[in-house]
Amino acid sequence: MSGWRTDVVVVGAGPTGLALAIGLRQYGVGVEVLEKEARGKREARAGIVWQRALEVLADLGCADALTAAGLSLREVEVFAQGQRVGAMPMRCRDTAFPHPLSIEQDAVERLLGDRLAAVGGGVRWSTEAVGLRLGSDGAEVDVRLPDGGTDTVRCGWVVGCEGSHSMVRKELGIPFEGARRPDLQCVQINARADWKQPYDPARSYFFLERGASLGVSPRPGGGYRFFCFRTDPDPSIRRPPGLREMRDLVAEATHEPGVRLWPTDPPWANRARFQDRVAGTLRAGRALLAGDSAHLWAPIGGHGLNTGLRGAHNLAWKLASVVQGRCPEGLLDTYTGEQRRTAHAVMREMRRNLLELPPTPASLRAVRALGPRLMATPAFARRISATLSDLAMGHAGSPLSQGGAGARLPDLPATVAGRRRSLHELLSYDRWTLLAAPGAPVDDERLAAVTGRYAIPVRTFRPRLDRGTERRLPAAALLLVRPDRHIGLAAHDLPALETYIRRWFVRKA
Structure with missing residues (x-):
């Protein structure tokens, strides 16, 4: 070397x-x-791999392999102090990967x-x-x-x-920069279970008790990942949790004293504190x-x-x-x-994640009182899914985001040159993508003249969106989309496009 x-x-x-x-x-x-x-x-x-990360893995050429090896999670069911609160779909719109992946x-x-x-x-x-x-x-x-x-x-x-x-x-x-997170630990084990809940490879669970939030997620190798965020009365304990500790914790959180656990093969358990x-x-x-x-x-x-x-x-x-x-x-x-x-x-x-942070008496009362109505509300479920999926995460405020841009481009249906496509089908990780509105007063020849002067790998499309979906995008004649699917520029004219490209790209010799 x-x-x-x-x-x-x-x-x-x-x-x-x-x-x-x-x-x-x-x-x-x-x-x-x-x-x-x-x-x-x-x-x-x-x-778990969330929806936005699955889009990342698609750009890297390995999403298909991961989805084939994992389990698509479609619903989460929540209990608080033994009372069923409700169930929510784990689904997001405007993406080729609507569900998170257990892997x-x-x-x-x-x-x-x-x-x-x-x-x-x-x-x-x-x-x-x-x-x-x-x-x-x-x-x-x-x-x-x-x-x-x-x-x-x-x-x-x-x-x-x-x-x-x-x-x-x-x-x-x-x-x-930062500090240790006090009074919080997570204990985890991969195990098979004999309990009341029916096995469903697409369903995960949360069981909330005072000072402990137990999550249970099916795993591709069989059985479940049991993970519990809980208070930490004795930080000197460093060893991974044993089967008895986890069984007792699961029994208390699920209100099933007869629950039985046995380790998966290979076994895995972990205890962690955080900073x-x-x-x-x-x-x-x-x-x-x-x-x-x-x-x-x-x-x-x-x-x-x-x-x-x-x-x-x-x-x-x-x-x-x-x-x-x-x-x-x-x-x-x-x-x-x-x-x-x-x-x-x-x-x-x-x-702010009330589902996984160790609950207080007040938060438990709120979940039991308000949870059934909220979890039955489609708008609430969409909001939670959007937050967890990372699809709503953008780069507003970045110098690379101009004209009110920065959001991830939603994968909306459109028509391009008479063919039905989704917007993400037009994108590629190896280049930028310029989306020109059908009525944009700039022809392709003038766009090519501007982009051709700089070392920007770019391809131009003129998608026509379905009626009612236009409001999901910035109101602009030209949208310049970065290789990572975030909108870099929302522009109304050619000079704004050239100013942006001049700032971020080297001019060709």
């Missing part, structure tokens, strides 16, 4: 690092992924690894990044090799995706941070894995555009701003 160079070094082969490497390889960028652990040393851990992290990593190999990438296992030096035009990463020797990898860029104790973040001196932290910046010169290296919080709502995947999706196309000379380096600063805002937004939303 001595003296060897690559475009980008990714430190860490978890889901975020693998997704980032896939995105870069799809653009033809040279990538080396360094992972200190040995191949296959993985645990079940995260257990565990080890399977996600395996399938991402398969996809990385398919696009010409790979992982250097048992290879630990131990040091980092940045220059004005690149970086050097010191590594410890599988045989105990050391070497140095030279690269244009380095991205730390190696978790909460990130070497990259520490070497850069970037503060990890809420976000790195002060996600970029320092030629180095960037992603995933748990960049942000960390209690996995209420299961959004840690999902936010990491979305961040990798955001970063990959931007870093590739800079590496390949299409955009100035300043584009990468929009990644750090957008992803930090996203992390803070997720943390705020999850602090």
